[in-house]
Amino acid sequence: MRTRWVTAILVCSSGFLTCGSLLAQFDSLSAEDSAAANADYQKYCALCHGANREGYVNDHAPSLRSESLMQSGYPTELMYAIGYGRRGTPMAAFVEEMGGPMSRDDIRRLTRWLNEQVGAEPADLISGPVDGDVQLGEQTFKNQCTECHGEQGEGGTGPAIGNPAMLSLTSDAFLKYAIENGREGTEMQSFRDVLSAEEIDGVTAFLRTRAAGWEHSVPVLESPPPPDNWILNPQSPAPEFDLKDGTYVSAAELLDALQQKRRMVLLDTRVTSMWQMAHIAGSVPMPYYEDFDAVTASLPTDGTWIVGYCECPRAAAESVIEELRNQGFSNTAVLWEGIQGWVALGYPVTVGQSIASDF
DSSP states (O other), rough: EEEOOOOOOOTTTSEEEEEEEETTOOOOOHHHHHHHHHHHHHTTTTHHHHHHHHSSTTTTOOOOOHHHHHHHHTHHHHHHHHHOOOTTTOOOOOOGGGSEEEEEEHHHHHHHHHHHHOOOOOOOOOSOOEEEEEEHHHHHHHHHHHHOOOOOOSSSSSSTTTTHHHHHHSOOOHHHHHHHHOOOSSOOOTTTTSHHHHHHHHHHHHHHHHHTTOOOSSSOEEOOGGGGOOOSSTTSOOOOOOOOOTTEEEEHHHHHHHHEEEEEEEOOOOOHHHHHSSSSSTTTOOOOOOOOOHHHGGGGOOOOOEEEEEEEHHHHHHHHHHHHHHHOOOSEEEESHHHHHHHHOOOBBEOOOOOOOOO
């Protein structure tokens, strides 16, 4: 069985990242900022990751000295891991929206500081999907990976790579790079000369199938719904949302409405490849850059609630909902925590089927 997965990183304003060059926004830290980042690290991170970033002081927290980690994980994966944590592991969420003590600027500064301590240059990562044999990957994982990562990826001497909060929103490129190159200074060896290219691709694809939970022996794939199925639970009553600032609905309220099967439309405003990677079940891919005139004709105009979410956690969704409000749509809302917060809270996601390209 071969599965094709499409991955991408969404970059938009007001989140951890901004439009334009990823690195241009990360100028070298001033001495003052570097000292502040170091103080934050010692206060929040050193207990588990070690005063000198050596790792494995408590709870199998990985080394943050690894050049391989910085090459593949800086800045996106690092910022998201710090901000949203890894629910089900000792790695807590530190961003303010999740109840943490750090602002987004604090996390950006800490991420830059961590990379500067290593001095790593970003790797030339693969773009697009990893096409792998899932069954081969599952067997390879059992043979090569469970001793350190656990039979269900729960972690041990190695980190919990089966954690849904990590897999749901971590790119295939990041996973494959770690397998191929290892993490120097840790027990994670390079498997470039141990496994074949087919086995490495297989493990990457296998891990992706576990983004919705390890218990799924076969990934539950979902196709984008056609316009006549955009309304969830069309015969049910509407939800009763208590919106923050007249715009934002909390993840807890949205989950409750979904569990009660309330009538609504759920819009995923990220690029469609991110919807394919992991999304809230029943959501409609509606990228923030979409031609609204072509799409809004399929949206209900009878006051049905329309809720948008994105990654960063609100900028893309805010732009879509603002446009809908300008066009006269009522009962619209933005998910406050975004999908990163949704996953970090342990709320369910599913994975999507690849959509054939027109090119």
